[in-house]
Amino acid sequence: MILLNSNAENIFWLGRYLMRTQYLCSVYPFLDDNEARDYAHAFCLPAFDASSLNELTLDAQHPISFISQFQYAQDNIMDLRGVLSARAYAELNKLIRNASENAGYICDVAADCQDVIEAESDAIFLFFSLGQCVENLDRQFRLNQDNQQTMAQLEQIAAALSALGWQGVIEALKELQSAPCSMQFYHFSDHIQTLFEADA
Known part of the structure; x- marks a missing residue:
């Protein structure tokens, strides 16, 4: 399957939002005040x-909340109606509707949505995985978490993107690996965004 850059970008962000939701699910509820302050500081949150x-995570009006993150994911899915298989699109909409009607289901539904996407074409799964890795790396730099596994996954993804004609991804990743820091991560992220915008 050949994806338009705009569709690839929507899949990429779907991967980011679902990964962000799943991680939040894994650490909620926050119990340790120091860890909560570190998290809030890393993401510039008023907590x-x-x-x-x-x-904040339960406040539907706040961008960090479960509900807001899932709404972002839903918006991306709506934009992919002509790209996802009819079965996957219907299943994702059903899952999201269930979560919208009962916010308590969001954590389970986020994982189920990932399973649906992983069963789609290789191209869709590639950009979804790219979004997941970029999201993980963003968090890992912010929270000083180990990122070796994410870097290894990105090497495979960068090679696959290069084979599709995406120029400079491997080089941008090598620069990040040579100087792994938040600033270099932003350069890498900006490079990915530039590729999405090419010929837009």
């Missing part, structure tokens, strides 16, 4: 302890 950060 000062575990309790206030937990409130």
Whole structure:
């Protein structure tokens, strides 16, 4: 399958939003005030302890909340109606509708949505995986987490993208690997965004 850059970008962001939701699910509820403050500081959130950060994650009006993140994912899925298989599109919409009706299902539904995407074409799964890796790397740099596994996954993805004609991805990744820091990550992320915008 040959994807338009705009469709590839939507799949990429779907991967990011679902991964972001799944990680938030894995650490919620925050119990340790110091860890909550570190998380809030890393993502520039107006929270000062575990309790206030937990409130933010449940506040439907706040961009960090489960509901907001899942809404972003839903918007990307709607834009992919002509790209995803009819079965996958219908299944994803059903899952999202269930989560919209009961926010308590969001964590389970986020994982189920990933399973649906992984069963789609190689091209769709490639850009979905790219989004997941970029999201993981963003978080890992912000929170000083180990990123070796993510870097290894990105090497495989960069090679696959290069085979599709995406220029400079391998070189941009090598620059990031040679100087792994937040600033270099942003350069890598900007390069990916530039490729999505090419011939837009």
